[in-house]
Amino acid sequence: MYRCDMKSMEDKIKTFSKFGDAGHGGITRYALSEEDKMARAEWLRRMEAIGATIEMDDLANMYATLPGSEPGLKRIVMGSHCDSVKNGGNYDGILGVMSAMEVLETVVRENIPHRHPLTAMIFTNEEGSEFPPCMMCSGTMAHDYMPERFRDNFEYSKMMASKSILTPDVTFGERLAAFPYKGDKANRMSPEKYMALFETHIEQGPILEDAGKDIGVVTCVLGQMLYRVKFYGFAAHAGTFPMKKRHDAFHAAAEALCYLHEEIDKLGYEDLVYTTGEVVIHPCVNTVIPDFFDFSIDVRHENPEVLNKVREILFSLEKREWQKCKCEVVLGWNRDTVYWDKKLVGYVREAVEELGISHMDINSGAGHDAQYISYMIPTTMIFAPSDKGLSHCEVEHTSVEQCTNAATVMLNAVLKADKDQ
Template sequence: MTQIVHLHEALDGQRLWDDVQSLAAIGALEPKGIRRLALDDEDNRARLWLAEQGRSLGCQVYFDALGNLFLRREGQDASLAPLLIGSHMDSQPQAGAHDGALGVLAGLAVLRTLQEQGIEHRRPLEVVAWTNEEGARFAPGASGSSWYVGQREYEDIVSALDGEGVRFGDALQACLTLLKDTGLEYRPAPFVPHAFLELHIEQGPVLEQLGKPVGVVSGIQGVNWYRIQVEGVANHAGTTPLQARRDAFDGAHELVSALKEATREQDDDDLRFTIGKFSLWPDAVNTIAQQATFTIDMRHPRQAVLDDLDAQFHELARNQWSGCDVTLEVTSRVAPVAFPETLLAVLRESADSVCKEAPELVSGAFHDAIHLAHVCPTAMFFTPCRAGISHHPDEHIERQDADIAVRALAHAAETLLITRNNAHDSDH
């Protein structure tokens, strides 16, 4: 089969940027930014917009039990597992327009180019928008992708409540009814993709500092989340001698110092340790704290480091600190993921076709790709965002960077759909 044009060369960068602006208008905030919380009216409007784009290209458009939306362009052999490209369209409460959305629109750009150029490919291509990646309304996030690969149970997901007491399952049912009433097809059973590709803004400063429009992501850091409670005794701030106190704040302060010292002993620049929440009870200006509660987010690309520090954290929590007892709860564990070398080789070649010496990075943030990696070959591209800012209205990408990064994705898609004739052409 002779191809007249290459996919990445034929891609219409202006049309891609028009799509970026169109999707950014859904849930737009004043003076800037967007708000598309999972399964709210704006998030559902985004689904309908994407579905209409797929229909206009003659694609099959369908949804599944978690509201994940798929656009399918058939291949010459419909029995082959499809190449899957995508990300998410939901956002944080006050967010930028590109986190997740760019990855969906990149897949749409690839699909549109194939259709408009009449390029045939052996296996099908599907573009996906995953449900509730952010977890801003319903926690935890990545609901659609984690359910899809069997890592989370449906009942656990739909029982989550948002801040106003709305049940995930009720919001989901409203979304599914809307999609069905729009005439979209329901397909309940997940399939195992041939491979999954995701383009995402970096959410960090490295690519911008290097002046590179695209980077290859070799893996995603693992994370352990902890909730730690220090229990003391409340008493009067003015009358209780220092030696008679069991001050939960003092205990928490000593424990945090010990925990941070354990991380410093690793002497590892890849380690991330963050206390994101800290609260005291009874939270009164003239009362010694009886209880201090705080969280830890700890990330590293190697499981052995996470396991070593986990053991140290548990050991430290068995001690008393300033006379206070400690309870440590592990609220989440997500193992690191290293993307497969065979697929990374494809992405390196594709990045090099549009950007010489494209760097390789490990993602410090979670993405839907971390879940897809458990069932099929998976890898990612990053493109820079200004000053590394995301989850904020100031999130910004340069049009030229996005154009180049999407062309790298298109090159990889062409390799996997059309030109490759090796192990990647086998199915699972």
């Protein structure tokens, strides 16, 4: 069994944390930003230093490849993203990039034999923090292979026309055209050139830490559905209109949300999660009774039957009035549970067991580039623990030892795939 180098991983973590340093221990590094350029330049410098062949595609995804001993075999690719959310941490996404770099560096340093070309990569715009949607470029690459109901979300023309949240008159396509790491479409990942994808990531939750485990053998990304729940009342003066006569949309939404929590919790599924994270209120004036209120509800679970039970509860809201207001439930989007390739999951499990690192099977409640790539080629993931389960914030942290363990597991799992396929 081979092991990655802890000092090398520590150096990477310290170095990449400088690109977009937000001044509070974390980073803000939007896709295609100046900070993104700096991170990619460092990645490029390190990959060229070990003699890897560098390619960029038309979406600015970047690939560094070491040739294998048997010409004509497909590549095994490892990677993740280096963009972040606003005031994010130093591990989300970039750990997968650093782990892939560490694998290639270890292969060169230890002169490890391998049959297949081994590729480390960076996906562009996973977070969608400035240019939505999230997982934009992995979804665009996998467009022709994913279920037809998802394809419209990742039409190339739509991606290019996506407007910046920060500077609305700038599109993703315009920013991409000026980005120094934009390359050719022919360099995109494809089933013709690639055999498998491994993505290492922080868990972004507390399950591994609570269980005292150092590695998560990821089996799937949970199914997810997003609905908008809308309430329609009428506006009136806050000081003069009697309480009994009001059709207060905000009050209606509050009442319905409490009802949802009560009814969904009655289902009794401890691994079912749901969140109201976004609201819209009109007219949003302190002296006016709201005539409209809209909240999101994001629901995630592995079993589609459980999601359907929640869906029934959601649509039951339409069957009655809430504070004399009409309710409408509208689907935003949904995805099926995405299961990782069983053979690749097996390689990860074998590797972590042989290395003697504590581990457990786990699913992912968060979305990742790997979930869209899985429609195109066999895919799997490896999780490292997140301190206190915190992510998408500046205190996000995973120890250097745990980061190195995750890279080591990926290295040995990749070598098993290289040998067996």
